Amino acid sequence: MTHLSDEHQVTSRRFFLAVLAGGSSSVLLPSDLSAQELANPALRRLIENLHYLTPAEQFGTVERGNPLPYKLPPADLKEAGLTKDSWKLEVVSDADYPATMGKQFKHADNTAFSYAKLMELAKKHSTRFIKTMTCNNMEAPLGTGIWEGVPLRDVIWLTEPKANIRRVFYHGYHNLDPKQMFQSSLPIGRILEDPPGMPPVTLVYKLNGKPISGRRGGPVRLVVPETYGFKSVKWLTRITLTNLHHANDTYHRGNNDVDSWLKTIARFGSVNDEVPKGTPIPITGLAQVGISGLKKVQVWITPSSPAQPKEETRFIYGDWQDATILPPPTDWDANGTAGPTDMQTVYGFDKQSGNPASWPIPYTIAHWATLLPPVPPGRYTIRCRTIDNNNIAQPLPRPFRKSGNSSIARVTVVVGES
Numbered sequence: 001m002t003h004l005s006d007e008h009q010v011t012s013r014r015f016f017l018a019v020l021a022g023g024s025s026s027v028l029l030p031s032d033l034s035a036q037e038l039a040n041p042a043l044r045r046l047i048e049n050l051h052y053l054t055p056a057e058q059f060g061t062v063e064r065g066n067p068l069p070y071k072l073p074p075a076d077l078k079e080a081g082l083t084k085d086s087w088k089l090e091v092v093s094d095a096d097y098p099a100t101m102g103k104q105f106k107h108a109d110n111t112a113f114s115y116a117k118l119m120e121l122a123k124k125h126s127t128r129f130i131k132t133m134t135c136n137n138m139e140a141p142l143g144t145g146i147w148e149g150v151p152l153r154d155v156i157w158l159t160e161p162k163a164n165i166r167r168v169f170y171h172g173y174h175n176l177d178p179k180q181m182f183q184s185s186l187p188i189g190r191i192l193e194d195p196p197g198m199p200p201v202t203l204v205y206k207l208n209g210k211p212i213s214g215r216r217g218g219p220v221r222l223v224v225p226e227t228y229g230f231k232s233v234k235w236l237t238r239i240t241l242t243n244l245h246h247a248n249d250t251y252h253r254g255n256n257d258v259d260s261w262l263k264t265i266a267r268f269g270s271v272n273d274e275v276p277k278g279t280p281i282p283i284t285g286l287a288q289v290g291i292s293g294l295k296k297v298q299v300w301i302t303p304s305s306p307a308q309p310k311e312e313t314r315f316i317y318g319d320w321q322d323a324t325i326l327p328p329p330t331d332w333d334a335n336g337t338a339g340p341t342d343m344q345t346v347y348g349f350d351k352q353s354g355n356p357a358s359w360p361i362p363y364t365i366a367h368w369a370t371l372l373p374p375v376p377p378g379r380y381t382i383r384c385r386t387i388d389n390n391n392i393a394q395p396l397p398r399p400f401r402k403s404g405n406s407s408i409a410r411v412t413v414v415v416g417e418s
């Protein structure tokens with residue numbers, strides 16, 4: 001085993017290769033780093049600094065609202081129902097396309113569904129899953145967390161749904177201004193049943209083991225595991241059961257594909273812009289694991305000139321080299337909140353060992369690393385891509401960015417003359 005300095009051991013506990021740690025935990029490596037890669041101090045430093053879960057306050061944020069709901073003064077926040085004590089969810093039938101329900105939960109007759117009631121349901125049936133939040137219009141994921149809540153269907157069942165329900169709309173607090181409304185929707189079938197490998201559509205009240213903050217969408221946010229961020233409405237206030245047969249998500253504006261699943265993509269993490277002559281090039285990155293899974297991450301290094309043809313977006317002719325998909329972290333702690341012992345109850349984790357039952361987990365990320373051999377001095381373009389479980393290079397064959405960002409990531413590295 002290679003020697004680790006004490007300093008490195010501290011940082012490495014957060015995210016470390018079971019390989020280096022002596023193979024103590026069950027290793028789910030699809031492929032190992034080579035001996036050469038393991039011996040490279042620069043690459044090891046990059047790997048040791050990787051963190052799997054994103055602390056809640058370090059998530060990227062995509063939000064609308066003037067004022068932003070969670071920035072209201074305390075009294076107004078309460079008035080708006082955006083504190084735990086004041087939160088009340090309406091579950092109603094659509095006035096235009098009525099659903100047949102035994103009951104509705106409404107402010108008007110004081111039957112809206114309270115946080116306390118949600119906690120009662122949580123005692124019977126709470127769910128925890130890891131999901132990466134990504135905006136379909138942005139280049140890279142916003143953050144990866146453990147989301148905890150109650151399946152939405154549990155609340156819908158309480159309304160005794162009977163007939164004429166094809167879809168569910170849901171929206172967040174919008175300052176009582178229709179223009180500020182943010183709404184999304186799903187087919188009722190997706191909410192009532194979960195396809196294989198998909199956690200339920202969930203009313204989330206905790207992120208990484210702590211009550212979900214206002215900025216992240218609390219007190220209660222909807223989270224849809226397999227989709228882009230716009231389906232996961234923050235500051236949830238109302239659920240509408242409707243017999244309308246199609247989506248009317250706010251995100252249909254802006255030409256977005258409102259039915260797309262999370263795509264499998266690769267992104268760069270740490271790459272040095274300049275590399276001394278004659279040294280290998282250490283690279284780390286992350287791959288978002290979409291609906292089609294993740295089999296491989298590949299990189300391709302090529303001199304920056306002559307440039308690749310402008311119209312070329314697929315680069316199928318590139319000399320793609322396999323990188324190594326890193327195994328799960330041995331310590332899942334984020335901010336000291338989600339201790340490893342809790343992982344037994346996370347969706348897709350083994351109930352005994354607390355390790356992921358398989359790796360990587362769909363709708364989350366996996367880190368990857370590689371050490372490219374030395375190249376002659378000059379300017380280089382390095383690209384990364386993924387191969388999904390269908391052996392299809394991704395992002396492909398869905399290159400339309402409105403179904404989720406689909407660019408092949410690229411960085412430039414200069415190899416010095418000395």
Ligand SMILES: Nc1nc2c(c(=O)[nH]1)N[C@H]1C(S)=C(S)[C@@H](COP(=O)(O)O)O[C@H]1N2
Nearest residue numbers: 060061062063064135172182229230233234
């Ligand atoms: N109420 C409300 N929910 C919302 C939004 C919003 O503007 N208002 N933005 C959505 C979009 S487009 C994205 S990408 C995600 C981002 O989630 P995050 O800010 O927690 O990272 O939240 C979604 N939920």
Ligand SMILES: [Mo]
Nearest residue numbers: 062135229230
């Ligand atoms: Mo978004």
